[in-house]
Amino acid sequence: MERVDLTDEERIARSKRRFRESMIVSLLVGVSVVVLTVLYKSAEQRGIFEQFGVNTAQADKAFPWFLIGLLGVFAIFALIRYWVPKAERRPEFLRKNLDTIHAQWRWVTLILSGVAVLNTINFVTKVEDQDTASAGSVIFMLLTLALLVSFGPGCISKSYREALNDELMRTQRAKAARLGYLLAMLGAAVLYVVNLKRPELAGSATVVVLCAASAIPSLYFVLLEWVSGREN
Numbered sequence: 001m002e003r004v005d006l007t008d009e010e011r012i013a014r015s016k017r018r019f020r021e022s023m024i025v026s027l028l029v030g031v032s033v034v035v036l037t038v039l040y041k042s043a044e045q046r047g048i049f050e051q052f053g054v055n056t057a058q059a060d061k062a063f064p065w066f067l068i069g070l071l072g073v074f075a076i077f078a079l080i081r082y083w084v085p086k087a088e089r090r091p092e093f094l095r096k097n098l099d100t101i102h103a104q105w106r107w108v109t110l111i112l113s114g115v116a117v118l119n120t121i122n123f124v125t126k127v128e129d130q131d132t133a134s135a136g137s138v139i140f141m142l143l144t145l146a147l148l149v150s151f152g153p154g155c156i157s158k159s160y161r162e163a164l165n166d167e168l169m170r171t172q173r174a175k176a177a178r179l180g181y182l183l184a185m186l187g188a189a190v191l192y193v194v195n196l197k198r199p200e201l202a203g204s205a206t207v208v209v210l211c212a213a214s215a216i217p218s219l220y221f222v223l224l225e226w227v228s229g230r231e232n
Contacts, residue, residue, distance in 0.1 A: 006087075011088055012096065012097050012100065015101075019100055030111070109145065109222050112144060116215050120138055120142075120207055120215075138210075142210050143214070145214040149218055150173070150177055169225075179217045180217035188209070
């Protein structure tokens with residue numbers, strides 16, 4: 001039950017505690033995904049699936065969906081556990097809690113960028129087994145990064161954008177978006193050449209270009225925020 005008698009200072013302190021807790025939980029989930037992936041690859045190489053009569057090709061298709069389901073469960077848990085009360089979505093409160101919220105979004109951007117790069121590398125290196133689930137997860141994360149850079153924290157909510165996107169944030173986003181545009185144009189030129197010379201590599205090259213045009217500006221944006229002296 002949400003207490004209505006909390007002061008703004010108490011709400012800010014609670015928000016910081018939730019932020020630290022969510023970072024620990026996110027780290028544990030990330031480590032779990034890595035460990036599960038390593039164990040799966042190890043079992044595949046040792047032929048353990050065949051010993052139990054499991055088709056390796058079917059397992060390869062099912063495993064990405066399993067990871068997506070696992071992350072979906074975590075997303076639902078995080079949505080319930082860290083739901084922001086209405087009183088903490090007021091523009092005046094958001095402005096008071098500006099540094100903590102910006103820190104949260106920086107870490108979200110940083111983690112998404114890292115996962116997107118790793119997924120892109122994994123997708124590109126298995127040319128023979130590129131499936132819809134892998135492609136969909138990569139594209140979803142890259143588009144999410146593009147939204148974060150283009151519209152800033154709370155990119156889906158207009159009230160969040162108005163409260164959190166101060167002049168410094170808008171300047172940082174403009175710099176990152178400009179870099180993303182230049183990378184996208186350079187990537188388009190490279191794709192044109194690849195399509196002419198090696199059309200069989202066009203699909204993988206497209207994913208690499210999308211990754212470069214979204215992940216690099218996102219990381220650049222996070223760097224600009226830290227260099228500018230934002231707290232947390």
